[in-house]
Amino acid sequence: MLGDDEDVFDSVTWESPSATAYDIDDPITPSGPGFRQSTVGADDDPLQPKWEGYLLTSVKDPVKELAETKDAYVSYLVQAKTNLPIFSTPNPSARRRFQDFVFLRDHLVRDFSACVVPALPDKHRLEYLTGDRFSPEFMERRRLDLHRFLQRLARHPTLQRSTLVRAFFESTEWHVQMHQHVAHPPGQEPTPGIIDNISDTLLNAFARVRKPDERFLIMRENVDKFEESLVVSERLYTRVRGRTSDLTADYHDLAVAVQGLGFLESGITDPLNHFSNTLLEFSALLRHATQTTTDPFLLHLHSLLTYSHSNRAVLKLRDQKQLDFEELSDYLSGVTADRDRLAAVISGHAGSTGLGIGAYLKDRVDAMRGTDDDRSRVEKMRKLDIKIKELQDAVTTAHETSDAFSDETLREQAVFQYAKEAEMKEMLGNLADGQIEFYKAAMEEWERIIPTIQRIRVDV
CATH class of the missing domain: 1.20.1270.60 (Arfaptin homology (AH) domain/BAR domain)
Incomplete structure (x- = not known):
């Protein structure tokens, strides 16, 4: 069971300069990026992210549950290794189904609107229509996509320390946790104000920023080039x-x-x-x-x-x-x-x-x-x-x-x-x-x- 403060997100701080891909099965010495508690010159630039520790995740062992019934689904074993103080154990693990990943992602997007929350693999695949979504090949592809999704969350210095991520790995009563999170979301719901009242008449999807920031123009240009390179490579x-x-x-x-x-x-x-x-x-x-x-x-x-x-x-x-x-x-x-x-x-x-x-x-x-x-x-x-x-x-x-x-x-x-x-x-x-x-x-x-x-x- 999680503590009584499960529905309150901890304050967000940052602690190290970079993130690296790790394999939870490999022996790891906490010495690389993502493990550093502080960095030289980090205090000089408040816009640089910082990490408080590491979180190594994996998704393994897809198992078909309730086989031969109309409610059949696939569950996955999620495991982690961490030194983050928010976790009650350094090696949490649990079994989760795809809908649990969907709930996690949707609420992280809602609660952390300024964070880059990775997308989940598309659910509307041909296998769902042909009835082949329980084939070993499909389950392995889905497992790999979910594994990569959790890795990206684990690399993020803010998302890795959200109480919802902690509950996802630790909670033995995940359904209760989900209901509590929906009923008592972290932070107060914004009350309708004058911005909400006039936004429908003032703002539209075709409006453009009149005084664009050069920094973000460069970022968008870099994103365009990166995506174009990925498309060409694919x-x-x-x-x-x-x-x-x-x-x-x-x-x-x-x-x-x-x-x-x-x-x-x-x-x-x-x-x-x-x-x-x-x-x-x-x-x-x-x-x-x-x-x-x-x-x-x-x-x-x-x-x-x-x-x-x-x-x-x-x-x-x-x-x-x-x-x-x-x-x-x-x-x-x-x-x-x-x-x-x-x-x-x-x-x-x-x-x-x-x-x-x-x-x-x-x-x-x-x-x-x-x-x-x-x-x-x-x-x-x-x-x-x-x-x-x-x-x-x-x-x-x-x-x-x-x-x-x-x-x-x-x-x-x-x-x-x-x-x-x-x-x-x-x-x-x-x-x-x-x-x-x-x-x-x-x-x-x-x-x-x-x-x-x-x-x-x-x-x-």
Whole structure:
């Protein structure tokens, strides 16, 4: 059971400069990035993220529960190793189903709107329609995607210490924990204010920030280039995979043809059979390299692309915060000008306010309706004063929110950069290791058959 303070998120601090991919099964010495409690010069830059410790996660052992029933589902063993003080044990573990991961992700997005929360694998797959979602291949792909999702949460200095993540690994009554979290979310729900009341009329999806921050323009440009590179790489390796599959089939067909030739050439049947076996082995090596190297690489590329989309969403949300501030400021200016115009009319100096065509037409309409007397103007000006006071408070709040969100976004970009570098290193390292393993095995096969081929003598 978790403590009584489960529904209160701890204060967020940062402690180290980078994050690295770790394997929970490997012996780890706490000496690398992500384990450091402090860094040289970290106090000089408050926008740099800091970690309080490490959290190493894994997803293992997918098991089909309630088999042969309509409520069948797959559960996964989630494990962690940590030195974070928020956890009650250094080795928490639990079994969770996919819907639990969905709940975790959805509420982290809601509770930490400024954080880059990684996306989960798409649930609407063809396997759900064909009834093959319990196949070992699909469950393994899903396990790997969920494993990568938890790794990304664990690398994040804020998300790794949320009480919801802690409960996800430790709680023995997860369903109770979920209900408590929904009933008593961390932090108070924002009360509807003037921003909410006017946002529908002022803000729209097509509005643009009028004074963009150069730092975030550079970030968005870098994100665009990174995603474009991922898309090009995914397209290239998809084509490579298709060509490799064709080669695999061609080498298999060639091996069958060489074996048939051996039956015709009785004098060299044995060497040709050896050569045919080598071709079959090479075809199997190509197939194995595709399944163990190229396919995981493509899956990781696609997963990293979705992770980048989550990062882009945070940048877009930051722009929206700035847009809220700009639009509210403009609205406040308009209301203030309207109040000043009314004050000038009441004081008998209407000409000094520079009436526009809109204000002139509005005055004519008020005159036709009989609401242009001083009493109605005074009442209207009183209401405008109240609205101006509300707008001033809203503009101040929006400005503070925009500045705070911008600072948080800068930290998030640093966190994402560290995570991206770690994943790229892991992904390209696995690709290189797989290629080295393939070529080593292929060289051994061909070097073994070369002497046999060289001994072939054919009488003409």
